[in-house]
Amino acid sequence: MEILYGSTRRNDKKVTASQAILQGLAPDGGLFVPDHIPALDRTIEEISKMDYRQTAYEVMKLFLTDFTEEELRGCIDSAYDSKFDTEEIVSLAEVAGAYYLELFHGPTIAFKDMALSVLPHLMVTAARKNNVKNEIVILTATSGDTGKAALAGFAGVKGTKIIVFYPKGGVSAIQEKQMVTQKGDNTLVVGIHGNFDDAQTGVKRIFADRALGEELAEKGYQFSSANSINIGRLVPQICYYVYAYGTLLREGKIAEGERVNVVVPTGNFGNILAAFYAKKMGLPIGKLICASNENKVLFDFFRTGAYDRNREFILTTSPSMDILISSNLERLIYRITGNDSAETAQLMAALSGVGKYEITEKMKSELGDFYGNYATEAEAGEEIKRLYADYGYVIDTHTAVASAVYRKYQEETGDCAKTIIASTASPYKFVGSVMKSIGGEEAENGTQSFYGAGEVDGRKAVDGRNAVQGVKTSQDDFELVDELEKRSGIPVPDAVKEIRTAPVLHEKQCEAEGMKDVVREFLLAVR
Ligand SMILES: *Cc1c(COP(=O)(O)O)cnc(C)c1O
Numbered sequence: 104m105e106i107l108y109g110s111t112r113r114n115d116k117k118v119t120a121s122q123a124i125l126q127g128l129a130p131d132g133g134l135f136v137p138d139h140i141p142a143l144d145r146t147i148e149e150i151s152k153m154d155y156r157q158t159a160y161e162v163m164k165l166f167l168t169d170f171t172e173e174e175l176r177g178c179i180d181s182a183y184d185s186k187f188d189t190e191e192i193v194s195l196a197e198v199a200g201a202y203y204l205e206l207f208h209g210p211t212i213a214f215k216d217m218a219l220s221v222l223p224h225l226m227v228t229a230a231r232k233n234n235v236k237n238e239i240v241i242l243t244a245t246s247g248d249t250g251k252a253a254l255a256g257f258a259g260v261k262g263t264k265i266i267v268f269y270p271k272g273g274v275s276a277i278q279e280k281q282m283v284t285q286k287g288d289n290t291l292v293v294g295i296h297g298n299f300d301d302a303q304t305g306v307k308r309i310f311a312d313r314a315l316g317e318e319l320a321e322k323g324y325q326f327s328s329a330n331s332i333n334i335g336r337l338v339p340q341i342c343y344y345v346y347a348y349g350t351l352l353r354e355g356k357i358a359e360g361e362r363v364n365v366v367v368p369t370g371n372f373g374n375i376l377a378a379f380y381a382k383k384m385g386l387p388i389g390k391l392i393c394a395s396n397e398n399k400v401l402f403d404f405f406r407t408g409a410y411d412r413n414r415e416f417i418l419t420t421s422p423s424m425d426i427l428i429s430s431n432l433e434r435l436i437y438r439i440t441g442n443d444s445a446e447t448a449q450l451m452a453a454l455s456g457v458g459k460y461e462i463t464e465k466m467k468s469e470l471g472d473f474y475g476n477y478a479t480e481a482e483a484g485e486e487i488k489r490l491y492a493d494y495g496y497v498i499d500t501h502t503a504v505a506s507a508v509y510r511k512y513q514e515e516t517g518d519c520a521k522t523i524i525a526s527t528a529s530p531y532k533f534v535g536s537v538m539k540s541i542g543g544e545e546a547e548n549g550t551q552s553f554y555g556a557g558e559v560d561g562r563k564a565v566d567g568r569n570a571v572q573g574v575k576t577s578q579d580d581f582e583l584v585d586e587l588e589k590r591s592g593i594p595v596p597d598a599v600k601e602i603r604t605a606p607v608l609h610e611k612q613c614e615a616e617g618m619k620d621v622v623r624e625f626l627l628a629v630r
Pocket residue numbers: 213214215248249331368369370371372373374375423424501502527528
């Protein structure tokens with residue numbers, strides 16, 4: 104059955120999947136949502152026999168209904184290939200009674216690759232299907248991982264340009280180096296003086312700028328988004344939950360139909376929303392455990408029903424979760440209002456106006472699938488240390504937040520259902536913080552000399568704002584990389600090897616208010 108997509112803020116006009124992917128954000132500023140969530144049309148038993156590509160096809164065909172089988176399989180085959188360093192594409196590690204779903208085996212070693220390696224293919228296919236002649240300009244705000252994954256996906260893709268804004272001083276040294284060394288004439292990387300929310304808000308504002316849109320259309324450009332607000336990112340993320348469940352069944356770890364909990368380290372609420380959609384498709388998922396770092400706006404929301412972004416923005420060692428406006432929550436809000444776009448629009452207007460909103464008791468009662476909690480910096484660090492010391496397994500700082508929250512959940516509820524923990528980044532990506540947690544004497548001394556007080560992984564906390572600094576050469580980080588390889592026994596990923604000697608190609612910086620000018624300058628070459 105055909106699925107159409109409508110905005111969370113005005114659902115009178117529906118578009119096809121390919122149009123929703125092309126547009127990214129709905130014209131009214133809302134997010135595209137499917138008019139219903141399709142049910143899996145394969146049994147779990149059947150799925151358990153499929154490889155990743157086949158599973159991805161079975162899930163994506165149900166959402167992206169205006170793509171032909173040939174088109175979809177073509178996109179999937181181009182995406183999930185030898186760019187990934189494991190043939191399975193994702194892998195499951197059983198450690199301390201939980202299953203760590205390693206989603207970081209792609210080209211930029213974070214889970215964003217799972218969706219961003221396929222999105223450019225979906226986008227180009229969508230443009231062809233809709234006879235779009237304009238060049239597509241991908242505008243992206245990143246808290247660190249989306250930027251590089253999107254750059255890697257779109258670099259050199261004909262008919263596209265990509266502009267990435269990241270918070271200068273608000274990402275890890277490795278993350279920054281990965282982005283600023285990006286090759287490709289169609290790429291631009293800009294550090295903004297502000298945090299991720301400033302970058303995301305700036306991008307949304309550019310999208311909503313009609314005059315700019317018209318000016319650029321005259322020059323043959325149109326914008327789209329590679330952020331998780333794009334439905335073309337959300338849908339591919341559902342696939343790995345389905346695949347993981349199938350794998351557990353195939354390996355005899357669970358019985359068919361057995362309920363499995365899922366823990367997700369959460370920032371923009373995209374990854375966990377994908378797990379929620381998987382559950383609504385019929386995958387036997389029990390609780391969706393939403394793990395936050397000290398920016399615990401979602402924990403407070405699940406507890407009280409009030410979403411309030413008016414608080415200090417804390418720079419943590421899990422930067423990809425340093426977010427106070429979790430965009431994708433809007434899709435869940437829409438659902439719990441009973442698909443009421445007027446009510447959703449009102450709540451979102453309150454969020455952008457006074458910075459907060461409160462949901463009704465009835466809406467709150469619809470949130471039973473979720474459990475929210477958070478881990479402090481110390482707790483996450485302890486978790487890295489514990490898993491390494493007791494099991495020899497090294498996790499990154501984001502996965503550590505999820506793992507620590509999982510333990511809190513178990514202690515609080517006694518629920519001992521089998522559990523999948525989304526492991527969202529390679530420990531190499533946050534090597535400074537990881538080594539600080541697992542390093543013995545030696546590394547600890549080293550770490551202290553590498554990082555001054557309040558500075559980890561090349562990030563500096565100044566009053567909750569980001570310090571302005573040059574691109575670090577990261578020589579120190581590379582020493583830590585070697586040390587981590589020795590201790591973990593995990594070979595250094597190519598993604599890290601590559602940037603060791605790569606030249607910095609992007610040095611542009613701007614104020615959050617100046618983002619629009621940077622975009623115009625890049626596209627129109629006007630001063
Ligand atoms: C993006 C990211 C997250 C947060 O995912 P959301 O979909 O934004 O909730 C968590 N961990 C890592 C490593 C990430 O890159």
